[in-house]
Amino acid sequence: MxxxxxxxxxxxxxxxxxxxxxxxxxxxxxxxxxxxxxxxxxxxxxxxxxxxxxxxxxxxxxxxxxxxxxxxxxxxxxxxxxxxxxxxxxxxxxxxxxxxxxxxxxxxYPRHENNYFYSDQLEEMVKLAALRGMIITSGPTGSGKTSTMYEIARRLGKEKMVMTIEDPVEIWHPSFLQTQVNSAAGIFYPDLLKAALRHRPDILIIGEIRDKETARIAVNAALSGHLVLATVHAKSTFQTIARLKGLGISKPELENSLTAVSYQRLFPNRQGKLSCLIDIASQEELAISILESKDRQIQFNQWEKNLMNLRKRGEIDERTFSAFKNG
The missing domain is CATH 3.30.450.90 (Beta-Lactamase)
Structure with missing residues (x-):
């Protein structure tokens, strides 16, 4: 052959x-x-x-x-x-x-509508995104973070300019303006972010906030009226806030720019398919967490409670519950 x-x-x-x-x-x-x-x-x-x-x-x-x-x-x-x-x-x-x-x-693969979301959680994310500002998602590699951002942008992005900055592009979407970091050519996140803002996008997807300069530009974009969807490396909803503080973003800036933070995982359900559980913090709970002098010791917002409900409804088994209860 x-x-x-x-x-x-x-x-x-x-x-x-x-x-x-x-x-x-x-x-x-x-x-x-x-x-x-x-x-x-x-x-x-x-x-x-x-x-x-x-x-x-x-x-x-x-x-x-x-x-x-x-x-x-x-x-x-x-x-x-x-x-x-x-x-x-x-x-x-x-x-x-x-x-x-x-x-x-x-x-x-070509973009297709994912059916692994719990509709109430995705709808909550879409409603929060409609308020604009910045929404940060965290979770391990392969947890569907990029798919979540793209789905939110797809639902809100009709007749709007959607621009992505990724390293590298993870999902191919023909109606989005997709750009990619190219270290060999000396093109990094801050360079693309500065150029992106000159393109005046309504929705800006940032693959990962990984340094202080990228965090600063993302916050400024959110403060100037853009919807910014981004990811950071963090192990829970509230650790996401600590991560942003560690990148030099002040409490007042987080208060004024951050609409919601979330943490998510993909796990197998009893039908042998994938489900996506999203832990979301917004509004008063988010504001309290931002203002606290010491970051919360609470690891997850409603994570274990939601998993317990899925187990009670028979959507996941005991093995899956045990494997994912700590995030």
Whole structure:
């Protein structure tokens, strides 16, 4: 089978399983292909060392990466039709200490309406977003934070300018103006944020607030009337506030710019599908937390209570409750 057909077969299998990442990793005298599913990493198949190298070169060629470079980190992208849909493929390659090259392929599917939200929670987020200001979402990798921001923007963004700044773009949405950090070209979050504000977006999605300058610009955008949807690294709703304070945002600025903070996780329900639980803090509860001199020791707002209700209704089992009750 020629290498193009092998690549097509791998991508088709990945799309059928809704894989988020494909790992092509050297393993002894072979290459191992693994898929990242919502349940975790799953072994797909092993191929020969020679076939693995040909496959890497095939993908590098189509994603405009340097085929001759095997040690230095490289990134690339390719929009490819797989089956009946176009998929945005993002590539990252790097060599290990023995100069064997590995590659990770992120699959970004066309935007579709997610059905894993609890409707009352999503509606609450949309109502809060309609008040404008800044809404910050936290949660671990793979918890659906970007999908939540995009869904809110989709619902509120009709006949409005929606602009995203991400590192990298996670969801492909043709009606949004999507921009991406490019460290190789010297383009970082603050640069894109400053440029974005000159484009006068109604809704601004920031993939991650990770430094003081980005936090400062995001707050100023919210104070000037934009709806800002962003994520930060935090382990709970209230730790999100502490994180923003740690990035140099004062209490008065948080009071005036922050509309809501949330924390979310994806977990399996009894039907074998995914559900998204969102812990939301807003209004008086948020204001009290911002003003307190010491950050709350309460880890989650209604998190465990909501999980207990899901267990009582039979939507999740005891194992899922135990695994997620601490966030």
């Amino acid at each position: 020629e290498i193009a057909k092998i690549a097509e077969s791998i991508l088709l299998s990945a799309c059928e399983k809704k894989v988020s990442d494909i790992f092509i990793v050297p393993y002894s005298n072979t290459y191992q292909l693994n898929f990242r599913l919502m349940s975790g990493i799953s072994k797909f198949k092993e191929i020969s060392l020679e076939t693995g190298k040909e496959l890497l070169n095939f993908f590098k060629f189509h994603s405009e990466m340097d085929i001759a470079e095997h040690r230095r980190p490289q990134v690339g992208s390719w929009i490819k039709k797989v089956g009946k849909q176009e998929i945005f493929l993002r590539f990252s390659s790097i060599g290990n200490f023995t100069d064997q090259e590995s590659m990770v392929i992120r699959l970004i």
